[in-house]
Amino acid sequence: MDKEGNEVENIFRLSDDWGGLTEHGTIVPFGVGRIGRRVIPSLMKEFDIPFLIDNGGNAKEVYGLDVLDLKQAAACLREKHLKVVVTTVFYSYEKIKQDMEALGFIENKDFCIFERFAEEWNLRWRNKCVLSKVDTVITSRCTLKCKNCNMFISHIPAPHDIDINRLKTNFDLFFDCVDYVYEYTLLGGEPFIHKDIAGIISYLGRRYGDKIGRINLISNGTVIPNDEVFDLLKKYDVTVHVSDYTCSIDYKRNLEKLQERLVSEGIGHYVIPNNTWKDVIYPREGYKAENPKRHMLLCGHSTHSVADGKLYWCDPAFAAECFMGFESKEDDFLDLEANKRNYSKYEATLNIIKYLLGDVNERGYMSICERCAGVGSDNDLTVPAGEQMERKG
Numbered sequence: 001m002d003k004e005g006n007e008v009e010n011i012f013r014l015s016d017d018w019g020g021l022t023e024h025g026t027i028v029p030f031g032v033g034r035i036g037r038r039v040i041p042s043l044m045k046e047f048d049i050p051f052l053i054d055n056g057g058n059a060k061e062v063y064g065l066d067v068l069d070l071k072q073a074a075a076c077l078r079e080k081h082l083k084v085v086v087t088t089v090f091y092s093y094e095k096i097k098q099d100m101e102a103l104g105f106i107e108n109k110d111f112c113i114f115e116r117f118a119e120e121w122n123l124r125w126r127n128k129c130v131l132s133k134v135d136t137v138i139t140s141r142c143t144l145k146c147k148n149c150n151m152f153i154s155h156i157p158a159p160h161d162i163d164i165n166r167l168k169t170n171f172d173l174f175f176d177c178v179d180y181v182y183e184y185t186l187l188g189g190e191p192f193i194h195k196d197i198a199g200i201i202s203y204l205g206r207r208y209g210d211k212i213g214r215i216n217l218i219s220n221g222t223v224i225p226n227d228e229v230f231d232l233l234k235k236y237d238v239t240v241h242v243s244d245y246t247c248s249i250d251y252k253r254n255l256e257k258l259q260e261r262l263v264s265e266g267i268g269h270y271v272i273p274n275n276t277w278k279d280v281i282y283p284r285e286g287y288k289a290e291n292p293k294r295h296m297l298l299c300g301h302s303t304h305s306v307a308d309g310k311l312y313w314c315d316p317a318f319a320a321e322c323f324m325g326f327e328s329k330e331d332d333f334l335d336l337e338a339n340k341r342n343y344s345k346y347e348a349t350l351n352i353i354k355y356l357l358g359d360v361n362e363r364g365y366m367s368i369c370e371r372c373a374g375v376g377s378d379n380d381l382t383v384p385a386g387e388q389m390e391r392k393g
């Protein structure tokens with residue numbers, strides 16, 4: 001039973017003593033990479049954090065906290081029975097899990113991945129709908145034409161901006177159901193070329209900034225936005241993630257100009273070198289998953305999308321349906337409005353969390369996973385990142 005007296009559902013994995021973390025309990029985040037640095041400031045407001053763990057060895061101190069490696073931290077974790085929250089993507093988590101288990105720590109008792117912590121812990125012990133991260137695609141227009149784009153942008157017959165009013169309604173529907181999300185990411189295509197980009201940032205930040213730990217925007221670094229947009233990025237503390245595809249396309253000067261401007265405006269940003277991608281094959285023919293359920297879970301694509309009030313387990317599932325005309329089944333996505341209408345707050349939140357933690361429907365996978373090779377360990381097809389389609393004419 002949880003503190004509300006609800007039966008503990010199958011989807012729940014955390015041992016009961018995680019419930020003792022209420023009222024400013026102590027946790028130790030593991031991972032000071034991009035995800036860690038984005039979510040640790042929000043975690044510091046809610047929990048006592050004595051130190052951080054990272055195996056990279058580069059950072060000794062982050063946000064004023066000592067960064068230890070796992071071997072240094074292990075004795076203290078054991079002695080004080082501290083809970084570890086792993087703030088990394090799924091494929092890094094798998095390795096950390098092995099390392100922790102080799103030292104005798106038990107998954108979901110002594111440590112868990114951040115997404116499970118955010119979602120399960122907040123529902124069971126705070127009765128709140130808290131999510132780790134969600135994305136919204138705001139445009140299918142782009143300045144590049146990447147052959148293997150995960151959002152299938154270069155294959156879209158009529159790229160377009162998603163109307164700002166549709167986006168506002170989507171934000172309203174989402175936050176009508178969700179109490180807090182640690183990260184909300186806007187992406188495209190290239191979001192800086194949306195004609196209403198200023199209005200979108202300002203609506204999300206003004207209306208829902210207090211329900212979002214961090215707003216992110218992913219750009220390819222080819223576009224320098226106008227002064228109004230820079231002011232809004234600063235005002236709402238938006239972190240800009242600049243994907244660097246200069247291994248395939250020569251636009252280094254533009255990328256540097258954007259970076260210089262972000263530095264001079266004091267806007268948080270990362271330049272992320274992309275050298276290789278996985279080839280997901282879709283929308284080309286040629287892939288058929290033998291065991292789609294296992295394939296989807298192995299993929300662990302850590303990008304949940306929300307569009308028109310519908311939740312999709314990954315961004316490519318959204319893009320396949322909405323941009324490529326893929327015929328999703330009704331249970332491939334979760335309709336937030338119907339979920340809210342038909343269930344109590346607790347049940348509706350449970351449905352959202354089940355879906356996001358991978359229990360997406362009775363089949364156990366989205367139908368697009370049968371045709372998409374994904375980005376997991378069962379796909380070893382790599383291609384150069386940002387390789388361009390040949391332009392006609």
Ligand code: SF4
Nearest residue numbers: 299301314369372374
């Ligand atoms: S395999 Fe499924 S989960 Fe993975 S990227 Fe493709 S559609 Fe998404």
